[in-house]
Each structure stands twice: as C-alpha cells, then as structure tokens.
Amino acid sequence: MSKKYAIGVDYGTQSGRAVLVDLSNGYEIADHVTPYPHGVIDETLPTSGQALEHDWALQHPDDYLEVLRRSVPAVLKESGIRPSDVIGLGIDFTACTMLPIDEQGVPLCIKPEWKNNPHGWVKLWKHHAAQDEADRLNAIAAERGEKFLPRYGGKISSEWMIAKVWQIVNEAPDVYEATDLFTEATDWVISQLTGNFVRNSCTAGYKSIWHKKDGYPSKEFFKALDPRLENLTETKLRGDIVALGTKAGELTPAMAELTGLNAGTAIAVGNVDAHAAVPAVGVVTPGKLVMAMGTSICHMLLGTEEVEVEGMCGVVEDGIIPGYLGYEAGQSAVGDIFEWFVEEAVPAYVKEAAEKEGLGVHQWLTERAEAYKPGETGLLALDWWNGNRSVLVDTNLTGVIVGYSLLTKPEEVYRTLLESTAFGTRKIIDAFHDNGVPVDEVYACGGLPQRNRLLMQIYADVTNREIKIADSKQTPAIGAAMFGAVAAGSAKGGYDNVVDAAKAMARVREETFKPIPENVAIYEKLYREYSTLHDYFGRGANDVMKRLKALKDEASH
Template structure:
C-alpha cells in the first residue's frame, strides 16, 4: 500500500507553520514557516497609516493566505511526498481571533471601501480593547441569573467573540451591518479550503459561550444586553457547529491548485492552536495536563468530570479529546514577556556581550541566570504584563517587580521573570486541585520547552512536578495533522477517532525535567510571598487600574 501522509497548518501569533506527518509513524517529516508580512498591527493600519486605539491588536488576513500558498507547496517539495499520498489536512489557529466577512466570505478589510476602517480588520486573540463590553457581559449575566458563565470561571474575557463583536457594534455600527458573519479565523481558513461554512465546537465552546447540549445563550439574554444583539447567534454567528475530528469538507479545485494538492482531500474542522498540542503531545486520558508554552501559555487539562474551577477560561465537553471534558486556563504573557524584556529593557552592554559571544540576548541572559540559586537575586515579580487570564481574569492588571536595588543586574531580572510565570502556573494548578480536578501527569509543548532548559527546570522546581516534553518541534501543527488523519477516516487510510490517532502519531522525549528538592524548598517560600502580592494587587488593590485610567485619560484627553 502507498504510504499515507497528512498536513497540519498551524497559524500562530507571528507566523504560520506547516508540517507533513506520516500517518503510521507520526512525528514531523518536514516543516516550513511563513512570517506574517503585516505582523501584528498595534499602532497604525497598513497603507493609510490610520491610528488604532489603545489595547488594540489587529492582523491582515492576506498573511494567512500567503502561508497556504508558500508553506504547503514547500513541505511537499522538501519531503518529496506526492500530493496523491496526502489524505487529510488539519488547521489550528490562535483564538479568539475573529474576522468580519461578507456573504461570499471575503474579509471586509480586503475591500477598497473598508481598508481604512480598523474594525474591518482581524481582531487578534490579544486584542483587549473590548474590556468595557466584557465587563458588562459579566455584570448582566450575574444580574439576570444566567449560569453559562460558571463554565468560564464566572467571567468572560475581552479576548472572546461576543465582547469583540459588541465592540464593533458600539464603535463602528456600519461595519457591523456590513458584516455577514463574524468568524473565527480558523473556521475562515477551513471555508477557504472547502467552500463550507462550519464552526468548530472547540472555538465556539471556549470563546463564544456555545454548549454541546444548550447551544448559545438565549436571544433574550442578548436582547437584554443590547436590543441590537437579539439576533446575534441566528445571524452574525450562524453556522453549523461540528465536533473536532469531523470532516468539514473536501479541498476545492481552486484551493488545491494554489497549494499543489489534490482536490477532494479531506479537511478537518479547525481547532484552537494551543488545544492542538493536546493530541500533539499524546495526552488523551483523564488527569493529563498539557502546557502549551509560547508567546502566551495555555494549561489544558483532561478530565472525566465537569466541575466549576475558579478562573478557568472554559470547560467544554469533547473540546479537546472526544469523551472527555477539556479545561482551559492560561497566562497571556510568557514568551511575550521575556521578549519584551530583551527587546525593550536590557542595557546596551548586554546586547554587545551577546553579539561578541555569537548568541542571542535570550541565550546570554539564560546562561548568566542559570548561575544563580533560587532566591539569590532578591526579586519577586507579578507576571501580568498583558493582564491576568487565570485565575483573576482581569485584563486591566499590569506587571510588578519587587526588590529592585542599585545592585540589581539584568540577568537577575530575567530569571525573576521566568520564575514569575512558573508561580502563575502553580497558582492555576492549585485552583484545579481545590476544585477536585486531578492533574496526574504534565506534558509541555511549544517553542519555549525546545529552547530554554533553565525555564523548564524552574517550572519543575516551582510546581514540584515532573514535566515531560513533546518530541515534535511543531507540536500544535502535528496536532492539527492528527485531526486531518481523523477527518480522512479509516476508510481513506486515516483513523476513526482522535485518541487512537494521537497515541499512534504523537511522541514524547525520553528526557524529562524533575524537581530538585533543595530548589523546591526555596521556591515554596517565594511562592508564599507571590500569593501575598497576587491577592493584594489582584483581588483588593486598585493601584494598577487607577494607573491605567490616568494613562488613558492623558492619551485621550477628549
């Protein structure tokens, strides 16, 4: 029998990555990455230079299509795989990343009449300018006795679908009226590949309040929220919601020609990028947790029961692995936090030293930071540079460094930043334990576990847990490919279910990171102080919010 392969397409924050994987052996055969030409738009629109608002984060959908045209043909060329051997395609995408489109599926920002309208562009997952709308959703859900928010830790986020759509309605009603659908970018890519409009139960469940048995919240809820939203789910969010692993459709002739594949190839329902790391790591049993570690960090826990967990970003039945409840929690600044420090805050001599050593600033700081003992720098950090997603769920919180002195060195701050994200992860893990959700086994995937050994050892020491590392360099893309194998189905040489496919196709490294007892003892002390700061500034203090209010007032005096 001819060997069979699947393609996984992973759309991240800064680039799109494509892998091709062997259906029987799994793992990555080859991969290719295409950076987004327009990057993340946080200040001005491309072309016109029109300014966007504070806390905005936009992208251009043309960049996503470029990934399909460039990286898919390249992995075929590099691997030598024939298009006839590719039986399935899977797609994962950052979420909640939304696109306003017309009836034909064309994004509004790609039309001449809307190219200078910020609300016509893609709102990236880390667009936080809809916090006012998120706050009102939370208030009204509580006032009206709605229970759906209990599945999301009691709060919705400014990052999610309804808040972002409502912001468009409030600030650009013409764009809202012109929009036929607001779609997750992952669902839009699937539509571009197949011509079919379907929504993923993963993104709809975690980011748009959809429930397997109850559907969306009632139209009465949305009407009371804002009369203009009464028909939101029936119109702007319309589309059949399909479970993960389902075949969304088949590759159209046009899409096949652009990518060098065969029309009729099975295309899977899309999945959230971090969530694709679950099958990509082989985590298919209750009690297993995957840490998807990149620009942000998602903690994804599989369980055989559904309970309320403080600050969880969502729990969805069949949301990651069929037959299990998938819990999501997370931290919105991890790799981004370290990147900010290296790009914006280190002195010139650090950059010069790194250049002389022939290494990156990250690598130079890591080597120096690794020479320190836990607690030796005398610093403690709150890791809220991009707000707090779990367990406080407050985008208005900001970062804090305690213990600075005239003797503090750059590598000491760098290590304290690494430690702060580990403390944040431990706090989330404790919330799961307090709710009775077991975490028996931990996997890590993403770019950070591949590059930064100190980072991973700190996580093992702070959490006191052994951490296994996914073998695939592009774990989420492999997870997407696994979905492609299930969409193809056993009849086409793929698999009948996600769990079987993941066990066969995913692998972990032999080396693991185990906690060092003497480090654990110090980190236990530091963690107690972290929790004191966490509760003072996160639960009771208004200092960070007042600073943000003053900043907004000064930047927008009118």
C-alpha cells in the same frame, strides 16, 4: 497501500507553519514557516497609517492564505512526497482570533469601502480593547444568574467573541451592519480551503459561549446586553457547529492549484493551537495537564465531570478530546514578557556582549541567570504584562517587580520574569487540583520548552511536578495533522478517531524535568510571597494598576 501522510498547519501569533507528517509514526518529514507579512498590527493601520488605540491587536487575513501559498508547496517540495499520498489536512489557530466577512466570505478589511476602518480587520486573540464590554457582560450575566457563567470560571474574557462583537457594535455600528458573519479565523481559513463554512465546536464552546446541550445564551440575555445584539446568534453567528475531527469538506480545485495538493484532499474542521497539541503529546485521558508554551501559555486538562474552577477559561464537552470535558486556563503573556525585556529593557552592553559571543540575547541572559540559586536575586515579579487570564480574568492588571537595588543585573531580572510565569502556572494548577480536577502529570510543548531548559527546570521546581516534553517543535501542527488524518478516515489510510491517531503518532522525549527538592523548598516560600502580592494587587485591596491605566488613557486622549 503506499505510506500515507497528512499536513498540519499551525497558525501562531507571528507566523504560520506547515508540517508534513508520516501517519504511521507521527514523524515530521518536512516543515516550513511563513512569518506573517503584516505581523501583529498594534500601532498603525497598514492601509491608512491611522494610529490604533491602546490594547488593539489586529492581523491581515491574507497573511493566513500566504502561509498556504508558501509553506504547503514548500513541505511538498522538501519531502518529495506525492500529493496523492497526502490524504488529509488540518489546521490549528490562535483563538479567539475573529473577523467580519460578507456574504461571499470576503473579509471586510480587504474591501475598498472598509479597508480604512480598524473594526473591519481581524481582531487577534490578544486584542484587549473590549474590556469595558467584557466587564459589562460579566456584570449583566451575574445579575441575571446566567448558568453559563460558572462554566467560564465566573468571567467571560475580553479576548473572546461576544465582547469583541459588542465592541464593534458600540464603536462601528456600520461595520456591524455590513457584516454577514463573524467568524473565528480558524473557521474562515477552512471555508477558503473547502468552499464550505462550518464552525468548530471547540472555538464555539470556549470562545463564543456555546454549549453542546444548551446552545448559545438566550436572546433575552443578548437583548439585556444591547438590543442590537438580540438576534446575534441566529444571524451573524449562525452556521453549523461540528465536532473536532469532522471532515469540513474537500480541497477545492482553486486551492489545490494554490497549495500543490490534490483537489478532493480531506480537510478537517478548524481547531485551536493549544487544543490540537493535547493528542499530539499522547494525552487522551484525565489527570494530565498539557501546557502549550509560547507567546502565551494555554493549560489544557481532561475531566469526567463538570466542576467550577475559579478563573478557568472554560469547560467544554468534547472541546479537546471527544468523550471528555475539556478544561482550559491560561496566561496571556509568557514568551511575550521575555521578548519585551529583551527588546525594550536590556542595556546595550548586554546586546553587544551577546553578539560578540555569538549568542542570542535570550540565550546570553539565560546562561547568566542559571548561575543564581532560587531566591538569590532578591526579586519577585507578578507576570501581568498582558493582564491576567487565569485565575483573575482581568486584562486591566499590569506587571510588577519588587526588590530592585542598585546592584540588580539584567540577568537577575530575566530570571525573575521566568520565575514569575512559573508562579502564574502554579496558581492555575492549584486552582484545578484543589477543586476536583486532579493534575497528576504535566506535559509541555510549544516553542519555549525547546528553547529554554532553565525555564523548564524552574517550572518543575515551582510546581513540584515532573514535566514531560513533546518530542517535536511543532506539536500543535502534528495534532492538526492527526485531525486531518481523522477527517480522511481509516479507509483512506488515516484514522477513525483521534485516540487511535494519538496511539500511533504521539511522542514525548525520554528526558524529563524533575523537581529538585532544595529548589522546591525555596520556591514554596517565594510562591507564598507571590500569592500575597497576587491577591493584594489583583483582588481589590489596591487597585493602583487600574487607576494608573485610567490616568494613562485620559492622558493619551
């Protein structure tokens, strides 16, 4: 049999990338990135120019197809691999990135009658405008003693499906009525590739409160939220829910023409970006925390028992690797905070100096920030620029920097922001480790470990753990390709399960980041200060952030 390959397509926040992978060793043969033509839509609706409210974040579904149109043919061309040797394709996506579709699977926002209604569009994972609904949902679930709540760390996030659907019911009942199905974008793209609509158990479990044994929450619960939602799960959330690695179907002739692949190629059910990365770094057993580090961080961990951990995003049976409970926690902004600083808060002289030296602004700031010892900036920050996902689960929390003086330099602030995100990760690791889900090893993948060594050293020092780094810039895509190979099966030259695929294909770099004892000691002190600020602003002692947000909302209406 000739060498076989699979394609993984990773749908990130700003772009989608296709990677063509050798199934015998996991090597990337070719990759190609397509920036989304519409990017993240968070200011005005492209069709009408209508201004969006705060905390909105939308996307255009055709941008996802554009990635298939451009990046899949590009990797085939660059590699010179014959389409007949590409036996499977898998995708991974941000989540909960959801959209309303009609009976034909057409997104409402591309239909003339709905294109000017923001609720007809894709709501991106970081659309946070359903916080009111999430708050009410959590209060009602707690009051009713719903047993699903502890599985989600005590709180359902405004980022997830039910809060987002309820926002549509409240603000655009006509869009709700016109919707045949609400779907995760990952499942919608797979339905476009195969002509079959199936839901994957990973997004259903983490984002839509679905449980392998108990199914969705009861009708009574949904009725208690809002009588209009009573039948939601059997109507607009209906559809078979199948495990990761299942073959969703085969590439349709129309999609074969669009991508250059052969019709009939096996297509795996959709997956989530962070979750796909876990087997791609070879993690298929408990005790090993995987951080997918980019715009945000998702922390993934396997366990053998279902335990409650404050603020975790969820625990889902088979949610990451079949046979284990998959735990997830996360930080809603990490790279996004660094980007905010570079775009919005850096003085002109920094940009000019960086340009003169031929460096990017991140790089310029990092080189200078490296010269400081832990504690030397005198600064400390709370990393809540986009709310707090774990452990407080509150998108109404905002950022703080303490310790400014007239001598504070931009590179010191940049270093402080890097450190603040490491402290946020430490909170999550402690929450798992101290509650019966041990974290013995840490792995990192995603864009950030490849771009910023200082950041990774800070994470090793703050968590006091050695960090292993994925040997690829495209780890989730490699994971997605592994699931594509599993969908194809060993008879076609793929694999029968993801553990076998990981054994052959996963890779981490030899070089690791090891904690430096002097730094660990100082960061321990700073972490105690971080924890004090964290609890003061985050646990109700001073709700100033929420009051400010309320004033801001009032003022802008």
